[in-house]
Amino acid sequence: MLGYLIRRIFSALFAILIVITVTFIFMHAIPGGPFQSEKAIPPAIKANIEARYKLDQPLHIQYVDYLSHVVRGDLGPSFKYRGQTVNGIIAERFPVSMQLGLMTFAIAIIAGVGAGIIAALYQGRIPDYVTMFFSTIGISVPSFILGTLLMYFLAFKWGLLPAAMWGTPQHVIMPAMALAGLPTAFIARLTRSSMLDVLNQDYMRTALAKGLPRWRIIWVHAVKNAIIPVITYSGPLLAAILTGSFIVENIFAIPGLGKHFVTSIYNRDYTVILGLTIFYSILLIGLNMFVDFAYTLVDPRIKLTGGKE
Amino acid sequence: MGPLLTVNDLHVEFKTYAGIVEAVRGVSFELQTGEVMAIVGESGCGKSVTAQSILRIIPEPPGKITGGSILFDDEEILSISERKMRSIRGKKISMIFQDPMTSLNPVLSVQTQLTETLCRHTGMNKHEATRRALELLDLVGIPAPETRLRQYPHELSGGLRQRVMIAMALSCDPRLLIADEPTTALDVTIQAQILELIKEIKDRLQMSLILITHDLGVVAGLADRVMVMYAGQVFEMGTVDEILKKPLHPYTWGLLRSLPRLDMTKGQKLIPIWGQPPDLLQRFTGCSFLPRCDYAMNICVREIPEAFGLHRVRCWLEHPQAPQIERKTGGTLK
Numbered sequence: 001m002l003g004y005l006i007r008r009i010f011s012a013l014f015a016i017l018i019v020i021t022v023t024f025i026f027m028h029a030i031p032g033g034p035f036q037s038e039k040a041i042p043p044a045i046k047a048n049i050e051a052r053y054k055l056d057q058p059l060h061i062q063y064v065d066y067l068s069h070v071v072r073g074d075l076g077p078s079f080k081y082r083g084q085t086v087n088g089i090i091a092e093r094f095p096v097s098m099q100l101g102l103m104t105f106a107i108a109i110i111a112g113v114g115a116g117i118i119a120a121l122y123q124g125r126i127p128d129y130v131t132m133f134f135s136t137i138g139i140s141v142p143s144f145i146l147g148t149l150l151m152y153f154l155a156f157k158w159g160l161l162p163a164a165m166w167g168t169p170q171h172v173i174m175p176a177m178a179l180a181g182l183p184t185a186f187i188a189r190l191t192r193s194s195m196l197d198v199l200n201q202d203y204m205r206t207a208l209a210k211g212l213p214r215w216r217i218i219w220v221h222a223v224k225n226a227i228i229p230v231i232t233y234s235g236p237l238l239a240a241i242l243t244g245s246f247i248v249e250n251i252f253a254i255p256g257l258g259k260h261f262v263t264s265i266y267n268r269d270y271t272v273i274l275g276l277t278i279f280y281s282i283l284l285i286g287l288n289m290f291v292d293f294a295y296t297l298v299d300p301r302i303k304l305t306g307g308k309e
Numbered sequence: 310m311g312p313l314l315t316v317n318d319l320h321v322e323f324k325t326y327a328g329i330v331e332a333v334r335g336v337s338f339e340l341q342t343g344e345v346m347a348i349v350g351e352s353g354c355g356k357s358v359t360a361q362s363i364l365r366i367i368p369e370p371p372g373k374i375t376g377g378s379i380l381f382d383d384e385e386i387l388s389i390s391e392r393k394m395r396s397i398r399g400k401k402i403s404m405i406f407q408d409p410m411t412s413l414n415p416v417l418s419v420q421t422q423l424t425e426t427l428c429r430h431t432g433m434n435k436h437e438a439t440r441r442a443l444e445l446l447d448l449v450g451i452p453a454p455e456t457r458l459r460q461y462p463h464e465l466s467g468g469l470r471q472r473v474m475i476a477m478a479l480s481c482d483p484r485l486l487i488a489d490e491p492t493t494a495l496d497v498t499i500q501a502q503i504l505e506l507i508k509e510i511k512d513r514l515q516m517s518l519i520l521i522t523h524d525l526g527v528v529a530g531l532a533d534r535v536m537v538m539y540a541g542q543v544f545e546m547g548t549v550d551e552i553l554k555k556p557l558h559p560y561t562w563g564l565l566r567s568l569p570r571l572d573m574t575k576g577q578k579l580i581p582i583w584g585q586p587p588d589l590l591q592r593f594t595g596c597s598f599l600p601r602c603d604y605a606m607n608i609c610v611r612e613i614p615e616a617f618g619l620h621r622v623r624c625w626l627e628h629p630q631a632p633q634i635e636r637k638t639g640g641t642l643k
Contacts, residue, residue, distance in 0.1 A: 202411040208366045209406075210426045210477065211398030220425075224416045299416050300461040 004304050008292075012285045019281045020070070020274065024063055027273050034079035034268045053079060066274065075275035080267040086275035089260060094279075096166060097244035097256035103176035104241045105234070108183035113230060115184070116191020117223065123196060131188060138185025147178035147251045164253040175252040179245055183237050187230055195226040228299060235291035239284040243276075311383065313517050314340040314363070314485060319377035321358050321541075324370060330589045332358045334541035335377070342484070345511065345518040347532035347549070349525065349564065351586050355541040356521045360487045363519075364402055365394050382484065400430040403478035407490040409470035413462040419446075419473055420458045423480060430481045445476040449506060468499035472506070479510060486511070487519045492527065504530060525568055529553055537561050540587050540597035542613075546621040557622040559602050596624075604634060 035041070035049050050056045054065060069076055075086035119131040154174055155163035161174050198204065199222060207221040244258025257276070264272035295302045321333035333355045340346050348356045361367050362374055365386060379386040381402065386394070406412040414422060423445065424438035433441065439458070446454035449472040462470055471491065478486055488507060492500035508531055511518050520531060528535055528549060535552040537545040537560065545558040556562055563582035584601040587593070596613040599605050608625050617627035625631055 202406060202408060203414040205366060206406060206412045206474075206477075207414065209364055209398055209404045210429070211395045211400055212425060212429060213395065216425070216429075221414050221417070225414070300418070301415060301463050 001304060008289055012289070015285060016278060016281050020067070020278060021063075023274055023277045024066070027268075027270055028059060030265075030268065032268050034270060036268070053077075066271075070278065075278070076271035078269055078272050080264070080269040080272070086271050089272065090257065090275065090279055093244075093255060093257040093260065094242075096254060097249075097258060098242050100172055100176055100179070100248075100254065100256060101238070101242035101244070103172050104179040104183070105238055107176055107180040108187055108237070109230070109234065111180070112184040112187025113191050113223075113227070115188040117195055117218070117226075119188065119192040120195035120199060120226075121218070128192075132192070135185035135188045138181045138188075141181060142247075143178050143181060143245065144247045144251055146181045147175065147248055150174050150178055151251070164251070166252075166254050171252075171254075175248050175254060178251075179241060179248050183241070187233065190229050190233060191226060194229045195222060198222045198226045201225075224298060228295065231291055231294050231298065235287040236284060239280065239287045242283060243280050312339040313342045313344075313382060315378075315380040316359070316363070317378045317380070319359065319362060319379065320375045321355070321362055321367060321372060322375050323372045325590075328590045331592070332372075332541055332589060333362065336538070336541070336543055337377075338536055338543065338546065340485070340517050340519065342517055343515050344534065345520060345532045346534045346536060347520045347522060347528040348536050348538055349523060349528060350538035351523065353586055353589070354538045356538055357489050358541075359538070360404070360489055360519060360521055363485075363487065364398055364404055366398070366404075396430070399426050399478075399483075400481040401483055402485045402487065403481070403483040404487040404489065405471070405474050405478050405491045408494040409467055409474050410494065412474060413470055415462055418459060418461055419465070423458070423473070423477055426477060426480050441480070442476075445480055446473070448479070448510070449473075449476045450502075451476070467495050468502065471495060471499075471503055475503075475506065475510070479514070482514060483516060485517045485519070487521070489521045490523070491520075492524070493522075507531070525553070525564065537564070540593070541589060542597065542623065543616075543621070544598070544623050546616075557627055558624045559604050559626070560598050563601075606631070 033055065034053075035046060035055075041049075047056065054062060057065070066076065073087075075090070078084045078086060078089060081089070115131040115135065119128045122128045151163055151174065154161045161170050162168070163174075165171060204217065204221060207217045212221070243261070244256035246258045246262045248254070249256040249258040260272060261276055261280075263269075264276065292304060296304055316339075317337050319333050319336045320331070323330040323332055336355070336359050338346070348359065350356055358367065358372075363379055363381070363386065365374075367374065374387060377387070381397070386397070389397075413419075420439065420442060423442040424433075424435060427433050427438040427441055428435065431438075431441075442458060443454045446457055451457050451469060451472050457465070457469070457473075462473075465473065471494075475491075491507065492503050495503060504527060507518070507520075518531075520527070522528060532549045535547060535549055536543055537552065537558065539560050545552065545556065545561050552561060553565070556565060560582070563580075566580045567582060569579060582601055587597050587600070594612065595608075595610040596602070596605075599609050602609070604626060606625055614623055614625055614628065616623050626634065
């Protein structure tokens with residue numbers, strides 16, 4: 001187990017190194033740079049700035065220099081926002097995105113799994129059609145439309161929730177609902193199909209023949225088997241929604257991390273691009289590892305011992 | 310005292326895209342306390358559906374018990390509430406299924422699967438149930454029960470899993486055990502062990518047993534009475550000696566003739582029953598075995614007789630006016 005963990009961490013570090021390298025190369029391959037603007041800057045000043053951020057050095061030197069900082073946990077200063085570091089940006093903004101993300105995740109799991117179970121239990125009957133109808137809508141309607149509609153009804157028409165901004169717990173609900181639309185619908189479909197599969201297994205008939213109450217047959221015998229694909233999906237899902245959403249954060253004026261993923265590329269804010277990419281990779285890899293451990297809790301047939309033992 | 314179980318004119322249907330499949334067409338039988346009855350017949354003849362109807366575990370939809378009555382312990386199974394039924398399943402009537410590889414839940418430990426039945430039906434707490442589970446594993450001949458209790462189905466062999474299934478079925482001292490092809494999915498050597506176990510436990514616990522099988526060897530070793538089913542109907546019913554030594558229905562003759570025997574000479578071929586069992590989407594006016602029967606008469610096309618005599622054979626050959634023919638059973642089973 002420990003050996004497995006060590007191997008996983010090593011392969012994770014290697015993956016992150018590849019991510020950094022590829023991002024670094026692609027980023028510099030885009031024309032332009034952080035200090036190019038429509039207004040012409042005198043060459044002397046430009047040279048000065050570039051020297052200050054070591055952009056005048058050859059790329060491989062910059063690469064090695066950057067890596068040596070990353071190893072020490074320093075993601076460097078932002079090129080665009082003077083006086084701010086990438087670490088600072090993440091520390092300030094990630095808690096907001098995380099709060100929103102966790103809320104979204106909770107909605108998606110509870111509503112998605114719940115709807116999926118109901119649909120499977122009532123297969124081919126009205127509750128199934130209703131949940132599958134809404135899940136088709138949930139998958140097809142983009143978050144900005146869902147967000148705008150929610151805003152119009154919940155905030156503007158009925159005045160139940162604040163329309164935008166951040167601060168109180170009420171502020172989290174609407175954007176979380178907007179973000180949760182797609183994953184909820186997806187999880188509902190996933191749960192339904194895996195639940196239908198499980199319900200037809202022989203061991204479900206055994207559970208019935210044992211005279212167990214219905215809730216136990218469903219929640220203990222069926223759901224524990226049916227939940228495995230949902231766990232698989234929840235790792236990458238959580239990584240994606242924890243790091244924020246550009247669109248939803250924009251609509252609801254939320255000071256989250258999502259915005260920076262997009263603007264840093266427009267700005268050629270090299271350190272922010274790299275820093276956020278690394279941050280996202282670590283989250284993704286870490287959560288996938290967590291998912292692998294979660295499997296062992298649910299399914300005893302899965303044992304974590306690397307390949308060659 | 311009346312019989313433990315009385316099934317009368319049971320009808321079960323399944324709705325499919327092709328139409329309504331009549332899987333069970335008027336099955337009737339009785340089972341006494343302590344008696345072992347075997348149900349034999351080809352695949353799809355309604356054996357399992359009959360058995361599952363007794364526990365009311367036919368998946369509904371598509372299945373539906375459309376008629377008849379099942380009296381168990383003087384209680385009408387088909388009209389009691391689902392709640393009441395749950396207190397019978399696993400407690401008074403329990404069932405062992407064909408494939409132990411898929412009949413145990415892969416993500417729950419042996420302990421969980423054994424004790425949940427006990428806790429549910431006997432009001433034992435977890436601790437008492439665990440102790441009883443150990444006794445049960447011991448009873449079904451599982452060595453090192455403490456270890457096995459903590460394990461999961463995938464850590465057990467097929468034979469061990471079937472023993473766990475049996476332990477589970479026996480846990481609440483049922484009055485009736487239904488074994489649906491309990492040895493079909495096992496190795497031959499393990500089959501003999503499991504049958505021996507079922508026999509021994511049945512004698513010790515004084516319960517009734519319905520044994521579904523298409524292995525007539527199993528029937529000979531275990532059953533008191535045999536019911537031969539074909540296309541959802543009972544064709545013949547009698548004691549094990551009657552059915553194996555003096556069968557009366559041409560279908561039973563066919564079944565016996567298609568068995569390999571120890572005294573067969575080298576190169577002697579088995580005689581199959583030609584053709585296929587009928588499509589159960591059909592309705593029959595006459596005998597459903599007609600197209601495969603060597604002795605078919607005119608009357609067989611028009612109708613199938615009610616059972617003749619004590620031996621309860623549904624064949625016109627048993628009619629007093631039927632022609633006398635030589636029975637081709639290929640000898641008797643020893």
